[in-house]
Structures are given as C-alpha cells and as structure tokens.
Amino acid sequence: MGDKLQGGVTSGDVWADFWSADHPIYVNARHAAVHYDRIAADLAGLLKDGSKPTVVDWGCGDAYGAPVLAKSCGGLLLFDAVGAVQRRIAARFAGAAGIRVLDDQAWRLLHDGSVDVIIMNSVAQYLSQGEFEAVLDDFRARLRKDGVIYLADIIPPDAGMLPDVVSLLATGARHGFFLAACSGLARTWFSRYRQIRNQAGFSTYSEKAIDALARKHGLSALRLPANVGFNQQRMTFRLRPA
Numbered sequence: 001m002g003d004k005l006q007g008g009v010t011s012g013d014v015w016a017d018f019w020s021a022d023h024p025i026y027v028n029a030r031h032a033a034v035h036y037d038r039i040a041a042d043l044a045g046l047l048k049d050g051s052k053p054t055v056v057d058w059g060c061g062d063a064y065g066a067p068v069l070a071k072s073c074g075g076l077l078l079f080d081a082v083g084a085v086q087r088r089i090a091a092r093f094a095g096a097a098g099i100r101v102l103d104d105q106a107w108r109l110l111h112d113g114s115v116d117v118i119i120m121n122s123v124a125q126y127l128s129q130g131e132f133e134a135v136l137d138d139f140r141a142r143l144r145k146d147g148v149i150y151l152a153d154i155i156p157p158d159a160g161m162l163p164d165v166v167s168l169l170a171t172g173a174r175h176g177f178f179l180a181a182c183s184g185l186a187r188t189w190f191s192r193y194r195q196i197r198n199q200a201g202f203s204t205y206s207e208k209a210i211d212a213l214a215r216k217h218g219l220s221a222l223r224l225p226a227n228v229g230f231n232q233q234r235m236t237f238r239l240r241p242a
C-alpha cells in the first residue's frame with residue numbers, strides 16, 4: 001500500500017481517525033472482555049520466565065487485560081497513539097498498581113535502552129509500511145541490548161476474510177455472544193471499516209517480509225508457533241537486536 005493518499009494524509013492517519021471514533025470492531029462488552037482476557041493470558045505466557053521485565057504495550061487499545069498482564073511485569077507502560085484511546089486508558093488506569101499510561105511526549109522521552117520488552121499486537125495492519133518501519137526504529141532505540149519485541153497478529157498477504165469471520169463466530173459461540181457476533185459482523189460489513197480497508201489499504205506481511213524488515217532495522221525475527229489471540233491464521237514474531 002502507498003504511504004500517501006489524496007490530500008497528503010497517510011493510510012495510517014485514516015486508520016487512526018477510524019479508531020478514535022466509535023467503531024463496531026468489538027461487537028459488545030462481552031466480546032471486548034473475552035478478547036482482552038485472551039490477549040493478556042497469551043502475552044503473560046510469553047513473559048513467564050519470571051524475570052519481571054519492564055514492558056511497553058504499544059498500540060494497547062482499551063487494554064482491559066492490563067491488570068492481569070502487569071502481574072508478569074516489573075512495570076507495564078501502556079501507549080496508544082490515538083488521542084481518544086489515550087485519554088480513556090489514562091482515566092481507567094490512573095493509580096493502578098504497576099501500570100503507567102504514556103502520552104505522546106512520555107513515549108517520545110522514554111530513555112533509549114530502558115525497556116526489556118515491547119509488544120505490538122494487531123496494529124501493523126493499520127500502519128503504512130513507512131510508518132511501520134519508523135516504529136521499528138523507535139522500538140529498537142528504546143530496547144535494552146538483550147530486549148525483545150513481540151510483533152503479534154501480523155496478517156499474511158494471502159489471509160482471506162472467511163477465517164476472520166469463522167474465528168469471531170466460533171469465539172462468540174464459545175463465550176456466549178454468538179448472536180451479537182452475527183449482528184456485529186453485519187454492522188462491520190456496512191461500516192466505514194470496509195470502506196477504509198478498500199480506500200486506505202490494510203498492510204499485510206509474509207514471514208519473509210517480516211524477516212527482511214527486521215534485518216533492515218538491525219533486528220532478527222523468529223516466528224512463534226502460535227499467534228497471540230484467537231485468530232490463528234495470523235502470526236506472532238519475536239524480534240531481538242541482531
């Protein structure tokens with residue numbers, strides 16, 4: 001996908017705008033809770049060596065699972081670039097033990113080499129490739145020499161929409177929101193999401209492409225056997241400074 005759209009805005013700008021307004025991605029509160037519980041459990045599983053690292057969750061969204069994830073961290077720093085999300089999580093986690101919400105300035109001022117683990121789950125698809133590469137450089141700078149980055153929920157170019165639909169319906173059936181999942185799918189189909197996906201694009205990466213991008217930015221990438229979250233047609237990678 002190209003970086004610049006009409007009027008000089010980037011595809012990332014268009015997606016950031018989508019995420020700052022009300023959107024139908026989580027079909028109801030139960031879906032959001034089930035989604036964030038699963039993400040927190042999977043991410044905590046990746047941190048289970050007991051080292052209690054300093055972790056940044058970049059593009060954390062509403063981060064309902066943060067209190068669970070924070071138990072596996074020495075400190076959990078939450079950052080989301082979208083202002084409306086940032087303000088919501090700042091209010092939600094004010095004073096929460098082990099959790100700090102970063103605003104744009106706090107993220108920019110985070111010291112180089114000060115973070116053990118950076119997580120970016122289900123965000124790369126909303127960034128142009130140029131934006132994604134700039135983010136990788138930011139991550140690389142803030143990471144300790146022996147730190148790790150988890151790039152999760154990376155969508156491969158050949159991923160169809162059908163497995164996404166099946167994954168949502170199966171999760172809905174298992175967790176008691178099947179009917180809401182059906183109507184949520186219908187709402188998404190008629191929402192700006194599809195329109196924006198066609199207009200601004202949706203960044204996808206093969207395993208080889210992530211490997212090449214990691215190398216280009218001084219990192220090495222390893223695909224993990226399972227993706228974070230419910231959707232197993234997507235991929236999770238562990239990146240380390242090369």
Ligand SMILES: C[S@@+](CC[C@H](N)C(=O)[O-])C[C@H]1O[C@@H](n2cnc3c(N)ncnc32)[C@H](O)[C@@H]1O
Binds near residue numbers: 039122
């Ligand atoms: C699908 S949500 C993922 C949230 C969370 N990481 C999770 O796994 O549930 C995508 C997140 O990316 C953020 N986002 C979307 N477009 C962005 C952009 N262009 N730049 C930075 N963040 C963006 C949104 O604010 C949103 O929180």
